[in-house]
Amino acid sequence: MNENIIEIFSTVQGEGKYVGCRQVFLRLEGCNLHCSYCDTDSAVGMHPDCVVEEGAGTYHLVPYPNPISPQRAAELVEIAAAGVPHQALSITGGEPLLHAAFIRALAPHVQLPIYLETNGTLHEELKKCIDCVAGISMDIKLPSATTHPVWDAHVRFLEIAKTKDTWVKIVVAAESPDSEVDTAIRLVADTAPESMLILQPVTPYGGCTKPSPEQLLAWQENALRRLAHVRVIPQTHRMMDML
Template sequence: MQENIIEIFSSIQGEGKYVGCRQVFVRLEGCNLDCAYCDTENETGRHPHCMVEEGAGSYNLVPYENPLTPERTAALIARAAAGVPHHALSITGGEPLLHAPFIRALAAHVHLPIFIETNGTLDEALAACIDCVSFISMDLKLPGAIARPVWDEHARFLRVACAKDVYVKVVVAAETADADIETAAHLVADIAPETLFILQPVTPYGGCTAPAPERLLTMQRLALSILPDVRVIPQTHRMMDLL
């Protein structure tokens, strides 16, 4: 089993519940969605080499030829993490659950807990590897950002994910409708009401505009009328210009 990997590096988790924690990041190719605000180049087959940070925090990126086996990937993860304790191994993309068998194989060769950053639509893929996953960062995609609504996919996914340490992250823009915030909050409340619900103001890209401060507070008020734990957390790694 082999996969193309875009990059492996050590940095700070910049989003969500575990913001500020030191993690190793593995970025996989490909995605099943096409979000308007996505700023990550993850097209399948476009990465003949995996860029690996040689030494945690060094920013010294060295190319290794793709594709990589789980065993080789684990060795490169150890190289990127060397000398620094890390909270977890964050597997991201793209959509990492397009590669669930690889994630399962990789987990057998690493000692860090597995943290999945996912768009929250591939419930069967999650079920296939959930026993080796510790943390799930689940995006909940609003209709304004994608070609078609995926509410049903999100509901099925959360029913599987709530067996683990999961939080839900909703990227919001100036254009985000109140009704979409309420629908998202009710979806979570109906399935796993104690789940942390995070509103993440969009980092402007692809024509999306960041919401004004008063708009963010309105969105949070709406969600708090439905759920007990709603937080506003931006992409902090963008503020600090981190990998």
């Protein structure tokens, strides 16, 4: 049940529906995908310590030996949140649902609502812990950005996730084919039309380049024909040099 945690810290949520809210982040090791724009070193076993910010906003980073129990992780979340009211605990990765049992065991010890930031492919794992989470930030991965298409996995995931406060994010690059963005938009419209869709221009990394304003406007226009809630939001924490 103990897991390797990469880091626990307090910062401003830089992405998605709750952009700008103060949250604690807990980042778990490991991922089941390989995205071209991935900027997270989440390889399993590469983190002998969990780096914890002791006191919200202090940048006082202290290593705690991994692996860590769910109860101890909840205590470390309180340490990271100390002194500042927070809106939520965001559990991210890597892919947090590789650790569904850990999330389930952690939840009773955490005061804050729990949000998941997930790649939206592990629907069976989501079932194991969905009753413990208040919100889900789900990615749709375009085939051009990953090693293989995961459309079917996304549909099965969103069918389950839509029973919660779920918003869907598509990271788009200059290289993103219109046909793939269109398929992703239709997937959301057919499966969970009430969900908010966020088009997130990629932060250039790993050879990806950011889309043009014309591309973003055209993709949003396409999405707005099928969905009521469509926003274009970049990674704002990068602009502010926040954690």
